[in-house]
Amino acid sequence: MGIFNFFSKDKKEKLDKGLEKTKENVFGKISRAVAGKSTIDELALDDIEEALITSDIGVETTLKIIGKLEERVAKNKYINTAELNDFLKAEISLLMKEGYDEIPKVDGPYVIMVVGVNGVGKTTTIGKLAHQFKQQGKKVVLGAADTFRAAAVDQLLIWADRVGVEIVKQDMGSDPASVCFDTLQSAKASGADVVIIDTAGRLHNKINLMNELTKIKNVMAKVILEAPHDVMLVLDASTGQNAIEQATQFTKATEVNSLALTKLDGTAKGGVVIGISDQFQIPVRYIGVGEGVEDLQVFNKNEFVDSLFN
Amino acid sequence: MFENLSEKLDKAFKVLKGQGSISEINVAQTMKQIRKALLAADVDFKTAKSFTSRVQEKAMGEKVLTAIDPGQLLTKIMKDELATLMGSEQSDISLDGSPTVILIAGLQGSGKTTFSGKLALLLKSKKNKRPLLVACDVYRPAAIDQIGVLAEQVGVDVYQDRKNKNPVEIAQAAIKHAKTNGHNVVIIDTAGRLAVDEQMMKEISAVKSAVNPNETLFVVDAMTGQDAVNTAKAFNEKLNFDGVVLTKLDGDTRGGAALTIRSVVDKPIKFIGTSEKMDGLDVFHPDRMASRILGMGDVISLVERAQQQFDEEEARRVQKKIAKNQFGFDDFLKQIQQVKKMGNMKDLVGMIPGMGKAMKGVDMDDDAFKGIEAIIHSMTKQERENPKLLNGSRKKRIASGSGTTVVEVNQLIKQFSQMGKMMKMMQGGGAKQMMQMMKGKGGIPGM
Known part of the structure; x- marks a missing residue:
């Protein structure tokens, strides 16, 4: 079963499999929409609109893409399916930021703060991420600052054991900012990477909880001036347009500078990241494509878009 | 919840509301906007489509075009349709079987x-x-x-x-x-x-x-x-x-x-x-x-929740105190706790018709009372019972004890006395009193 299946073989296969539904949904429909037609007419444009919207790409982004397509069609009415695919691929690529996997060299440990709404998969993502860094030979310390949800600390503790990294924790209900302070001090002292x-x-609409997050973030600078170096917002691929509001509010509270998109192995299409990447100019850094410890991949824009088309 | 959808529908309806009479084209345009709003709210593409066409059909059938207030009629049609779509009856879970x-x-x-x-x-x-x-x-x-x-x-x-x-x-x-x-x-x-x-x-x-x-x-x-x-x-x-x-x-x-x-x-x-x-x-x-989606508020839920949480006996005790002018800070503290028990403040206010929109983005979480509680907790027993005792040096002590300022302490005292007056004016039943407090926005400090 998922979680115990530590070392899944083919990463690419996983991504393709996960994205297959996306492909079927968007481009299957589009192909059908334009099949047997040598030109793109109103009706085909409507079908493309439907295809994009049902993939959670969102009304605004869809209209943006359709607008570009209309311009293109106005210039040249005789566009075929292959050209259409290329055109859409190029347009979607343009809307997305390039991801990155390297951790920049910093003085002392590089601090990643992981945020998001309930149930998106923050703790699981952290477990997988810790495993990746460990594999790269880095010394990793986890900070269990979810002191609120029942058994959240235990959950992270199990992950720390499983991947063999250190963890700093306090009792449930303790001040998360204080946990962060401890974690950073301990990591600094032990020379963690x-x-x-x-x-x-x-x-994201609970103002006091968002203020708390700002406080947690600010406390880190007391130990390491630039910390957190990376604030990562975790988004659930099955979330609809609300993800945009999540990005807005979390960015306001913590200056989010990267995204992780989870649960892409389900039927969810993940189209919402296209709009978010575009609107906030934040790169998607990782994608979650399974429950195994290895099922976290560095986001690659070209691969992502290619997987949609090939 | 649903504030955004209501907002967007409001905007869509404004096209209609602004005009005495409307054309078929106008309805079609409004429907397009409603569909867009539904899609932005993550309503399934097909559901949104069939919903808007059903509403449009009904709107035509019911002569929205010649109605005195077409916007209102359309709102009613939409509300009914929404309720139908979500199932018109409330359904309980089955508790058969042993266990x-x-x-x-x-x-x-x-x-x-x-x-x-x-x-x-x-x-x-x-x-x-x-x-x-x-x-x-x-x-x-x-x-x-x-x-x-x-x-x-x-x-x-x-x-x-x-x-x-x-x-x-x-x-x-x-x-x-x-x-x-x-x-x-x-x-x-x-x-x-x-x-x-x-x-x-x-x-x-x-x-x-x-x-x-x-x-x-x-x-x-x-x-x-x-x-x-x-x-x-x-x-x-x-x-x-x-x-x-x-x-x-x-x-x-x-x-x-x-x-x-x-x-x-x-x-x-x-x-x-x-x-x-x-x-x-x-x-x-x-x-x-359905009412909520259309921004009509949810008064029934609010009253029910207030009734559930309101301690009748406590209410009578407080009322007696108010009548005798003995309402002190301790009683106030208890009132706050009662209100807090009712749930998330923003949630509650959102149920009041028209407030959902007004409250959007306004800071109002359960912790809204934290500062007030801190100030009251920093008062002595005598001060709580008899607020008149509070002079300059006492206020200063309370401010430093609660981590606030004298200005904030003064503000609370002022609001407290206003509230006392207001409560004296109302001598209704328990839940009704709570409702009044909820509605009188300035009544509860920090709201």
């Missing part, structure tokens, strides 16, 4:  | 375990049941611990078997355990699973046929996008569930799943999750939700 902070899931 | 067996299923992270805890509390406190929570998520790290902690929080028993990795066996053993230990409800929490994971879907089917539940509930995150339809369909095909639980509705704006699921799988939404607290579980009222 990477610190990953787990925070409690919170709905 | 009643309730199976919980859903995707990862949808909120199954939290819901299981909430349901156990609800059945215990409202239906006088003795529920047993069963930990059948054998995969996710610490899932068993999580349900154990929740069981303790709500004060019910939990059945767990850490050595067994077979959910079917655990569920069966749990029911046996329930029978011998006098539990009349068994709530089986299962692992999150993707609809495309065949092995896991087989597993939950096996659990279902082994325990033959009286009620199978499908838990879904209210923020789910277009995929809600696929997932609901897939789970329904495998499990033929009896009802839907919509979680995280205390988030903002979206609720497309609520509009869609019922119509697509023809299963009622039975519960909604409205906070992280264990009592944050509501019964789903389709008609109220």
Whole structure:
């Protein structure tokens, strides 16, 4: 079963499999929409619109893409399916930022703070991430700053054991900012390379909880001036347009500078990241494509878009 | 919840409201905007399409064009349609069987375990049941611990078997355990699973046929996008569930799943999750939700909640004090606690007609009272009973004791005395009094 299946073989296969539904949904429909037609007419444009919207790409982004397509069609009415695919691929690529996997050299440990609403998969992502860094030979310390949700600390503790990294924790209900302070001090003292902070899931419209997050973030600078170097927002691929509001509010509270998109191995299409990447100019850094410890991949824009088309 | 959709529909209606008479083109344009709003709220593409065309048809049939107030008529048509779409009747869960067996299923992270805890509390406190929570998520790290902690929080028993990795066996053993230990409800929490994971879907089917539940509930995150339809369909095909639980509705704006699921799988939404607290579980009222979507507010829910939480005796005691001019800061503190018990403040205010929109983006969480409580806690007993004692040096001491400023202390005292006057003016029943306090926005400091 998922979690115990530590070393899954073919990463690419997983991604393709996960994205297959996306492909079927968007491009299957589009192919059908334009099949047997030598030109793109109103009706085909409507079908493309439907295909994009049902993939959670969103009304605004869809209209943006359709607008570009209309311009293109106005210039040249005789566009075929292959050209259409290329055109859409290019347009979607343009909307997305390039991801990155390297951790820049910093003075002391590189601190990643992981945030997001409830149930998106923050803790699981952290477990997988810790495993990747460990594999790269880095010394990793986890900070269990979700002191609110029942058994959240235990969950992270199991992950720390499983991948063999250190963890700093306090009792449930203790001040998360204080956990972060401890974690950073301990990591600094022990010469760790990477610190990953787990925070409690919170709905982005709860102002006090968002203020708490700002406080957690600010406390880190007291130990390491530039920390956190990376604030990573975890998004659930099955989330609809609300993800945009999540990105807005979390960015406001913590200056999010990277995204992780989870649960892409389900039927969810993940189209919402296209709009978010575009609107906030934040790169998707990782994608989750399974429950295994290895099922976290560095996001590659070209691969992602290619997987949609090939 | 749903503020954004209401807002967008408002905007769409404005086109109509601004005009005395409207043309067919106008209606079509409005419908287009309504459809866009529904899509932005994650309503399924097809559902949105059929919904708008049905509304348009009805609008034409009911002569919206010649109505005195076309906007209002259209609102009514939409509200009725929305209610129909979400199921026109409220439906309860079945508590037959001895014990009643309730199976919980859903995707990862949808909120199954939290819901299981909430349901156990609800059945215990409202239906006088003795529920047993069963930990059948054998995969996710610490899932068993999580349900154990929740069981303790709500004060019910939990059945767990850490050595067994077979959910079917655990569920069966749990029911046996329930029978011998006098539990009349068994709530089986299962692992999150993707609809495309065949092995896991087989597993939950096996659990279902082994325990033959009286009620199978499908838990879904209210923020789910277009995929809600696929997932609901897939789970329904495998499990033929009896009802839907919509979680995280205390988030903002979206609720497309609520509009869609019922119509697509023809299963009622039975519960909604409205906070992280264990009592944050509501019964789903389709008609109220329809009003809410259209920005008409939900006064009935608000009154019900106020009545539930309001301690009648306490109210009488306070009233006597008010009448005798003895209302002190301690009583005020108790009042605040009463209000807090009613739930998330923003949630409550959102139920007042017209307030949902006004409150958008306004800071108002449960902690809104924190500063007030700190100030009152920094007063001596005498000061609390007799606010007139508060002179300059006392205020200074209170400010430093509560980590506030003298200005803030003064503000509280002023608002407190205003409130005292206001409360004296009203001598109604308990719940009514609470309602008045809620409505008089300036009445409660910090609101």
